[in-house]
Amino acid sequence: MAETTYLQAITDAMREELQRDPRVFLLGEDIGIYGGAFKVTKGLIDQFGEERVMDTPISEAAIIGVAVGAALAGMRPIAEMQFADFITSGFSQLVTNAATLHYRYGTAVPMVVRAPSGGGIHGGAFHSKNPEAWFVHQPGLKVVAPATARDAKGLLKSAVRDDNPVLFFENKFLYRRIKDEIDSAEELLVPLGRAHIARAGGDVSIITYGSMVHAAQEAADKLAAEEGIEAEIIDLRSLQPLDKEAIFAAVRRTNRVVIVHEANLTGGIGGEIAALISEHAFEALDAPIKRVAGLDTPTPYAPVMEEFWRPNADKIARAVQEVIRF
Amino acid sequence: MSASDVDISPEIKVKLYTMMVKTRLTEERIIALYRQGRIVGGVYTGRGVEATTVGSALALEEEDWLFPIHRDLGAHLAKGQSVLNILLQYLGRGNGLSRGKDSGIHCSDTRLNIVGNVSHLGHMIPVAVGTAIGMRMMGKKVVTLNYIGEGGSNIGDFHEGLNFAAVQKAPFVLIIENNHYAYSTPTHKGFSAKYLSDRAIGYGIPGHHVDGTDALQVYKVVKEAVERARSGEGPSLIECLSFRMVGHSAHDDGFYVDKQRMKEYEKKDPILRLEHQLQREGTLDDTLIASIRNELEQEIEQATQVALDSPLPEAEWATEGLFAE
Secondary structure (H helix, E strand, C coil): EEEEHHHHHHHHHHHHHHHCCCEEEEEEEECCCCCCCCCCCHHHHHHHHHEEEEEEECHHHHHHHHHHHHHHHHCEEECCCCCHHHHHHHHHHHHHCCHHHHHHHHHCEEEEEEEEECCCCCCCCCCCCCCHCCCCCCCCCCCEECCHHHHHHHHHHHHHCCEEEEEEEECCCCCCEEEEECCCCCCCCCCCCCCEEEECCCCCCEECCHHHHHHHHHHHHHHHHCCCCEEEEEECCCEEECCCCHHHHHHHHHCEEEEEEEECCCCCHHHHHHHHHHHHHHHCCCCCCCEEEEECCCCCCEEEEEHHHCCCHHHHHHHHHHHHHH | CCHHCCCCCCHHHHHHHHHHHHHHHHHHHHHHHCCCCCCCCCCCCCCCCCCHHHHHHHCCCHHHHHHHCCHHHHHHHHHCCCHHHHHHCCCCCCCCCCCCCCCHHCEEHHHHHHCCCCCHHHHHHHHHHHHHHHHHHCCCCCCEEEEECHHHCCCHHHHHHHHHHHHCCCCCEEEEEECEEEEEEEHHHCCCCCHHHHHHHHHHHCCCEEEECCHHHHHHCCCCCHHHHHHCCCEEEEEEEECCCCCCCCCCCCCCCCCCHHHHHCCCCCCHHHHHHHHHCCCHHHHHHHHHHHHHHHHHHHHHHHHHHHCCHHHHHHHHCCCCC
């Protein structure tokens, strides 16, 4: 067993998949000698060479489009966006090409796009984005967002083995801040589409994913210590496919729900989850559903404003108190 | 090897002619079915560009990949697609290539290494480049041929895809079909360059322009570029100059088209042009022409009947097949 950071877990997953399957290759900006802007691909070019760890021009549409084409040819590419924000430059390649080929012609497109997302690093409007909802809205794409080092490794390895385009939103705030004990000999595969109970509790369910799982943990510990409120935390891990049964089961266990995501509120995943609960588990609710999310503006730069913008443990705790007291 | 060294056998010449006539006759049938209300979506035809589409696609080998665009029925047929499959798709039948899910000429058929176009035509370019790089990684010596219109060449993915291909020395050939109109927009409102093939200089790759109504010239230039790509020397950009002899689509009469140039190009009808060339050199005669046309007409008639008799899809199929299992 070794203490493995979230970042190292992603590197390990790629190394293991590159070793296992000669069809797997990486492409992206500065991923070779430089090791990637966040050093997630560090050392891989030495081990696998510059064809399988391919430095590319600054061309997100070409990076994603070439990945689609290589997948059609039989390869299993892992494309890196330097920041999730830049995925907008390759948007059509995902929604027009990757997402529709299997539906239209039964042609599999096995590829992964890794996208370092999220704020809290004072990156401003163009280095902080959480764009997952755009892609959940496009049928034909799978979307995952791991919160732990174990899940980062296990979900990425499963994504590489999946025969569909998978968007892997790794949270860069978590890269070096969290760790798990991971046995390097273990074949760690976390299935796509399955949520996980990150904390048990009978009073309220906090449904969340990514970095907000940790903010929810902090809120839950505080609520337990100070007010005796036991919050359950559902870590969705996958947003498409979404583990609806896990969501409905949670509503039926605790009857109270707070949904949390770092992405801004309007048009976010939280609205969809609230609608699903309303349609399928309304009778189990004892209080209205609360959402805690980023503000509906671009992410501001100055730390005091960014902190105000992002959801955090205090905001989550307040929302929990409100649904408990309803 | 230069393009002028490419030798075209009499068999290839007759095949060029046959495929071009097949393209025109099939498109005429598609328009008739559209006017009868049996084809319900958009119909875009390639009248006037048959020499470009057939002349280029016939320069490919069986294992090579083809990414045609919306006027390129000729390329589909030259790569081996059947008239029946094309009609089944246009008619939205349940036994077609997309089982009724996709429209018109978008026909994709990976058994033939044909990837049908999405409507954002330029967004196919990076994908086509990806197949070229991917096949090379798979250890295959195959080439990908992709097309774009002169209008579509102005979208950003054209630049990203071609630059990526150049950097990677990908076995890739891109043809610009310059038919002088992007829907209703004439070339001078789309770009200022004299030749779009001059853009190749900016990517450090060869660029050629060729009379896109001359099937023999198109075949030679594309063959040279394809074999160059196959031997590892990298991509080429080829501009084929032609004229769109119809409106943008079957609903558009093309009232805005320059009538004088239309008249000039009518004299350069690619099918008549090749017919005269091949008759002059003795490869074709009236008897052979009549028998080719007769056979094609029978084939298209039979395919039309089979397609019309084919089943419609079930409505519920709309929910199927989103993901690979």
